[in-house]
Amino acid sequence: MAKPATTTLLVAVVAFFFFLVSASLSVASNADAPFIVAHKKASLNRLKSGAERVSISIDIYNQGSSTAYDVNLVDNNWPQDIFEIVSGNTSNSWERLDAGGLLSHTFELEGKVKGMFYGSPAVITFRIPTKDALQEAYSTPILPLDILAEKTPEKSFEWVSFLFVSNINALFPRISCFFLFLFLSFL
Helix, strand or coil: CHHHHHHHHHHHHHHHHHHHHHHHHHHHHCCCCCCEEEEEEEEEEECCCCCEEEEEEEEEEECCCCCEEEEEEECCCCCCCCEEEEECCCEEEEEEECCCCEEEEEEEEEECCCEEECCCCCEEEEECCCCCCCEEEEECCCCCEEECCCCCHHHHHHHHHHHHHHHHHHHHHHHHHHHHHHHHHCC
């Protein structure tokens, strides 16, 4: 009875060993490849006219050890009924991105409709010389944008009062030392 259990255990250990060896070989074969990391940022800018602009910046990094070719960025997740393109394009392409390199792309939109907008990541496709298929990477998503939100004036006054109180708190030791000096000098 002990012999079949030992044989089964030995077969399982050998199979696991071959799995580890094949996994390490596949990782080693991809060690000389580009590794694309993309960071997408959005900022809201309120204009004096009441319109609100959304500035989008996408940075694409190659953290791998080889060059990525035919790099394409597509960020078409901005509905035309909510946003209008003011400057730039939502897509761009580059011939190559060297190892350790950085590519940046920016564009600006104007919000037409008031409300929350939940954006999705941009898609980056690139080619590796050792593979026929296009590789795909995604940028980081952006935080929800509150387009054309009404800002309450109370918040701006809170900052003014905070600054005023913090300045008095910073001056209080100096003022008290001055009055202490006056008091001691007239004794």
